[in-house]
Amino acid sequence: MIPWVRLDAVQQDDGPELRLMQRGTEFSIMLGTNELMNSRLSGSEQALASLACARLAGRGPVRMLIGGLGMGFTLRAALAELPADAHVTVAELVPEVIGWARGPMAELFGGCLDDPRVELLAADVGAPIRAATGAWDAILLDVDNGPDGLSRSGNDALYSPQGLAAAFRALKPGGVFSVWSSAPDPAFTRRLGRAGFAASEVPTRASTKKRGARHMIWMAVKP
Template sequence: MIPPTPPGPWVHLDSSPIPETGATLHLLRQGDAYSIQVGSNELMTNLDRRSEQALASIACARLRDRPRARILIGGLGMGFTLRAALAALGPEARVVVAELVPAVVAWARGPLAHLFGDSLDDPRVEIVVGDVNRLIQSGPERFDAILLDVDNGPSGMTRRENDRLYDRWGLRRAHYALTRGGILGIWSGKPDRRFKARLRLHGFAVDEVRVRANGGADGPRHVLWFGIRPEAGIGM
């Protein structure tokens, strides 16, 4: 039996600074594998995408009674959360994606275009280059779901300002921005009991789901939290 040909070394495709951090994002390719890294730390790869897909598919399945649901996604990444949301939502839904780094949007239309398909041109989609925190603060009860896949979750790697999404004030703002019965979905690279308790403390009913990143039995297991704003009462 002839062994498979090794994919070869990683090839650097592009780099971009992350605003206000001094850190740099790198896009690399090795055969059919793509990786976005900060320094030597991998933020995401197209090989491990099941948890990003599950973040959207689980949340949107709970919004089936809202045909005009408005979804905010924090972080464009490689588009797996966006594509899963579009697959689960109807034609009257709307999806706003906030991406801080302009180069990530350029990669989505360039070297990663095959991963995005036609999702960026879907009439339901609006891409906003900017901080998702500003959109969360843009008004009360604007979104039926807020899905955050930003900076590896509550234990951030790249930008101290991202902590504002996950601290007590960030959770209060998210609660305010959600409709009653709305969902705050958060992706994390690892469990965090304190953060889960913080979600409950700030008015959310919480479900925790653990998903294998690659769908196999031995891949890394990521954590998804789904915080539901109560239908009645302020819940704060």
């Protein structure tokens, strides 16, 4: 068995240590004792983008905001489905994660950060959400293990009534607010409805081989 090697670590101000691990060609991003993502399990992160893109089919030049760079699964899936006139902004709060994407995990990213449709922001995704009114066709969030602020307590604001109201304002009519989670959360579904969204829950396999753990994706549409 090939042992895991710690490539880098980041001590966050309001959360556990974030670590990049490697075992052969496999990568893992750990938060304390929790695995946030693994390069072998990309199914649900890809679905986060593909479900949103399917809902946006036929719209004009799409402006998409992705919160959380991770291992680039969501970004690559979006770029594979969006036309040449789309614009995708990725907001990543942790600078080291951007460094990992351009360094140890560069092969995994496959040059997608250099796609002319991509703008990469080293920022909290809440900032471009709060700054916008009717600007985005889609907002995709994969910044935590779900709407509970596991990675950092500051993420709670994104899923609060105030955060959902900001996302609602930031979207164009018919726009999509899509959220990834490792598990269901009925209370969050109700909050989406109270914020004005038409929300549905989409259970999705973690693996692209359609087996193993199920994750949850919320598809919430602004009427």
